[in-house]
Amino acid sequence: MIADGDELNADGARADQRAAAATDQRSIPEATVARLAVYLRALVGMGETGTATVSSESLATAAGVNSAKLRKDLSYLGSYGVRGVGYDVALLTEQINRTLGLHTDRAVALIGLGHLGRALAGYAGFASRGFRIAAILDAAPEIVGSRLRGLTVRHIGELDQVVSEANIAIAVVAVPASAAQDVCDRLVAAGVTSILNFAPTVLNVPAHVDVRKVDLAAELQILSFHDNRKSGRLGGTDSMVVGT
């Protein structure tokens, strides 16, 4: 899906690689993309404290990775470092922003105003990073029509209309698991192509739609596994009766 069936620049477009590199996102590995967001955060922090230049070594430390990985990651964006000196914080920040498509702010729809939905609506990290909550939807009649963060909560039945009128491409799903697939289907039908799913369900979507899942219980279970390993317990006695 990433580098598939898209041979626009198969042989000719490699020419002016320097200039092209800035916006050439054709072959950035998935793992690298995920880390760019982390680098970006570290860079923004450094920019705020007035740091002008940073070496791969210290940026890597701030981001919690090793420096070779950092340099390789950044090399996919182009060549924005200066040997012997390091990276210009402002320039690199801008390049990552552009690579991630954050130069233009993005309208996001939030579906579901339960506890989690409310927390997400209030999360400052969204707004401060180029994402604008452009619509909030819920199914509960007693919530629909109330105002939150300058928006009127719309009923989920209006989803199609809301998505097209606000030109929304990204949706955050924070509804109960039982409703998630239905909401997802409607989103896809309305033209949404990226979904961040907080419901504990696997969403079924067509190939052109991206879904990322945040699964709180799963994260805890993974921790539990390692914790179990560390504490040296071997998982109870063998006499534990199973099934029957």
Added chain:
Amino acid sequence: MIADGDELNADGARADQRAAAATDQRSIPEATVARLAVYLRALVGMGETGTATVSSESLATAAGVNSAKLRKDLSYLGSYGVRGVGYDVALLTEQINRTLGLHTDRAVALIGLGHLGRALAGYAGFASRGFRIAAILDAAPEIVGSRLRGLTVRHIGELDQVVSEANIAIAVVAVPASAAQDVCDRLVAAGVTSILNFAPTVLNVPAHVDVRKVDLAAELQILSFHDNRKSGRLGGTDSMVVGT
């Protein structure tokens, strides 16, 4: 850290592999562990609807992976399928539960009662999956002392005491980024070995402590990247001025 320096069963203990496999977690790949949680959810759902047996094909579909991967993942737990038939839902559920260390319920501390913390406290997924919120802590005096879900909110200064008296090994950090490292240090000092971090910061911990990070902004940025790719935009004009 996973399969290192622990040669207890180097040559002799391979004998009764059938029995040992059940609790042998020495070499389960990280990627597999992450998926076990997904399989578990699908299995629990099937158990509730009365399905007794499931093939790798249909379980894989439910979990959103391909069947070969599923089978390889499950093979790390031991051999719990029946050829020509499939997997016994109850038995496999129990095995995954045990592998993930969920057979014994685990005390979790929740640090930070902001919007997100409140949402997490109310999240049913924790309780229903063997995790018990055993303590809630916050720094704000007006919150400390209030009661929530049967617990009295304690002040963060009491962290050390709370952790040891409730025998807590896992903590969920939902405090502002500026406070996260400090809270983390205290948790580690108190003996917590697994941390689920919702604060948008890289936490620095000793090697024996596991940290998993849930970064909402980063997830959106990753989606943004792919969305950008899909919409065919090449990231604005080259004349965009950067820095200076």
Added chain:
DNA sequence: GCGATTTTGTGAATGCCTTCACAAGGGCGT
């Protein structure tokens, strides 16, 4: 009983990501 049929468990191959290690490049001091 026995072969046909189904589905698991797994070696082997492939591909992706990380890590290593060093040559190339650029500033800075003298």
Added chain:
DNA sequence: ACGCCCTTGTGAAGGCATTCACAAAATCGC
């Protein structure tokens, strides 16, 4: 102006994860 020293960018190697494809195992029908 020149050489030293620092740091980037990147081939190459190694490790981990996914996928393929098939032999082994177990039920079911006859």
